Amino acid sequence: MSDRPLMPSEVRRKVLSQHREIEQMLSELEAGVAQLGAGAVDAGQVKRAAYALRGILELHMNFEEAHMVPAIEEADGFGPERARHLHAEHAKQRQELDRLVDDIREARSPADLTSGVTKLANMLRIDIEEEERDYVTDKLLRDNIIPSDTFGG
Numbered sequence: 001m002s003d004r005p006l007m008p009s010e011v012r013r014k015v016l017s018q019h020r021e022i023e024q025m026l027s028e029l030e031a032g033v034a035q036l037g038a039g040a041v042d043a044g045q046v047k048r049a050a051y052a053l054r055g056i057l058e059l060h061m062n063f064e065e066a067h068m069v070p071a072i073e074e075a076d077g078f079g080p081e082r083a084r085h086l087h088a089e090h091a092k093q094r095q096e097l098d099r100l101v102d103d104i105r106e107a108r109s110p111a112d113l114t115s116g117v118t119k120l121a122n123m124l125r126i127d128i129e130e131e132e133r134d135y136v137t138d139k140l141l142r143d144n145i146i147p148s149d150t151f152g153g
């Protein structure tokens with residue numbers, strides 16, 4: 001992995017593509033849980049998939065903290081406040097995720113498993129939507145941070 005700082009537009013593209021991948025995994029998890037009765041999928045597979053997703057989300061949040069936070073911190077005068085807010089959001093999300101994934105792993109019936117997966121998917125979809133609205137915007141993550149009139153007068 002290179003240490004070269006990513007351009008804000010690259011950060012934006014990567015975060016958005018990670019979000020689409022996470023949404024895809026959520027859909028697959030929901031599809032898996034919906035097939036529980038059919039015999040093709042068992043509870044253990046759903047639990048392992050939820051646990052794997054927890055790991056992927058940790059990597060995703062680490063990526064955002066390493067690359068997106070510095071970029072949105074420099075975007076304008078509200079940067080430091082915005083960075084604090086994103087860190088606080090992630091702290092809440094980590095707690096919530098641990099709780100929901102633990103619930104899924106401890107689920108003893110298909111109904112509990114389904115409800116756990118539904119809660120997890122709903123929470124993550126809302127988080128992604130809010131994050132894209134508040135942070136992953138082309139206004140905050142754009143490459144030309146030097147105003148063009150600096151040189152033009």
Ligand SMILES: [Fe+2]
Pocket residue numbers: 061064090131
């Ligand atoms: Fe995030």
Ligand SMILES: [Fe+2]
Pocket residue numbers: 015019060064128131
């Ligand atoms: Fe995110």
